[in-house]
């Protein structure tokens with residue numbers, strides 16, 4: 102006997118704990134966050150128990166079956182078009198009446214539905230007691246209490262799913278009635294709809310009739326499949342008009358009032374507030390954090406502290422890794438004969454991949470702090486706090502999710518824009534997201550800031566991040582006044598309560614993102630490093646004794662008391678660089694260098710910029726190879742930094758221009774593919790040209806103006 106497989110959709114309001122429940126059931130580790138709009142695409146997973154398989158589908162949050170944003174459309178279309186066997190409506194028990202609104206619509210749709218009374222722990226802490234038996238009986242919907250974060254109630258939920266599917270539940274079919282006037286119109290509509298048997302099989306007549314009276318655009322679109330669509334449409338429009346007049350308000354409002362009235366009645370009977378807590382932790386904190394005058398400065402302070410902390414702590418493990426890679430290359434240099442193979446290992450692989458891997462601790466910390474902010478519930482507050490300011494620039498409070506996530510990685514950040522209801526707000530948000538400095542750009546900033554601004558390295562990096570934010574605001578303002586005219590839609594979102602982050606969840610996501618970074622280092626960056634090593638090593642160039650002598654002379658000129666060893670080290674590095682200059686990479690670099698000259702970049706920076714088109718991480722690894730730092734026996738192990746700092750072609754101004762250039766130019770292929778998927782080729786093309794031009798112009802301006810001033 103093949104296993105029976107039940108398709109179960111997890112649906113419900115945003116932030117009610119659907120993904121947490123999904124993870125608890127399937128053992129998956131999908132992204133959870135304490136703000137609405139974390140899941141923007143449906144997620145699937147399979148689990149089995151007894152002889153049964155459960156195919157679970159975690160959907161983005163919705164408030165009703167009328168959808169506005171793309172994530173909501175994903176959820177609605179799944180439920181309407183793919184008809185799951187059972188819907189588990191995950192309900193936030195602390196906010197039951199509003200959550201049940203959606204539940205009733207599922208019931209009306211005729212799909213078997215179970216209510217998971219989730220977050221009962223929070224409800225109990227608030228002194229709310231729910232009698233799930235009474236609630237089930239009065240609504241005709243089975244209810245199960247759960248605490249998904251602790252896995253409480255999972256077996257009971259599965260038992261209930263089995264029972265409902267096997268017909269073991271004594272269901273009392275309840276339906277909400279909307280009052281005489283509406284019911285009579287519904288009846289007329291239902292009669293007309295029932296004329297097309299095939300259609301009614303797909304969409305229950307009563308459900309569609311209600312939706313038509315609610316003037317739901319999607320319902321009208323679906324009606325087109327009906328053989329008598331025109332007639333029904335005319336009838337429905339007439340009826341809605343009549344109801345509008347009769348009640349003196351819109352028919353859809355009357356319908357929703359009836360639903361809320363019905364829910365209120367049912368909840369009254371099964372709901373008990375034992376004691377009203379006189380102190381709310383969330384309210385107390387919000388009085389400070391969300392204070393009208395403090396909210397924005399606090400937001401700025403929190404972001405600044407986040408980066409300072411990342412750099413301050415990250416410096417140590419980063420140093421250890423650098424020492425380790427330095428030790429590794431010394432070991433190879435001392436034990437292996439001087440062959441091309443040794444150079445490939447030391448200069449190509451350790452210099453390239455090792456250079457990128459050294460930044461893992463920083464990436465870990467950055468993702469860790471961002472994850473905590475998300476889980477605690479600060480993201481939603483940040484969106485609120487900055488909403489007014491963002492409106493000035495034609496952005497939307499919700500854009501903050503994308504912008505903050507963009508500090509980690511552009512790909513999920515761009516996806517997060519799906520929760521925006523207005524297409525224009527969404528396009529603008531996607532287009533500015535790559536200006537947020539992502540984790541892959543961080544190594545470039547760090548290396549250049551540490552080499553050229555040793556006193557203020559962390560602040561320089563933060564300044565670069567801030568430049569990205571300011572540029573994004575200006576870009577939004579420009580777009581809003583040109584290609585994407587129109588006002589941003591008002592911002593409505595509920596603030597979730599503060600919650601302690603689940604350690605497991607945070608660690609898992611940090612690990613997942615870090616692993617992706619490491620994997621990239623092991624694949625893309627490794628292959629690019631090998632290619633770069635090849636084009637920098639061939640054709641092989643023999644440095645002549647005269648040239649070596651010249652290097653030694655230059656070095657002694659500026660360091661008259663240098664010992665022999667230091668001179669030899671300098672000569673070796675300079676000879677290596679001279680050889681690179683005569684290689685294919687050098688030829689190519691010199692060929693393209695004129696384009697980069699207005700920005701002050703020499704052929705090495707030009708080469709790194711071009712190779713960095715695929716992914717920003719390879720900028721640092723390429724520079725590492727170009728400077729031949731892998732073979733430099735540097736005790737300090739900050740090889741690339743000191744090589745850059747002593748390069749006569751470089752100075753702090755060029756370094757800053759290069760940091761800005763890296764920040765702004767088009768993001769990696771993965772991010773570009775996401776933009777293409779979200780907005781299409783046309784906007785992708787626009788974005789590419791726009792970012793390339795902006796990056797070039799900005800770096801040129803900084804360098805040229807800086808030269809004038811200096």
Ligand code: GDP
Pocket residue numbers: 114115116117118119120121122132133134135136137138139140162219220221222223247248249250251476600603
């Ligand atoms: P979704 O938007 O419905 O997918 O919600 P998530 O699964 O992302 O969870 C939203 C937040 O609620 C997260 O911070 C979870 O840790 C938290 N959460 C989920 N279920 C429970 C629960 O039963 N009790 C408590 N206290 N928190 C929960």
Ligand code: MG
Pocket residue numbers: 119120121132133139140160161162
């Ligand atoms: Mg979710």
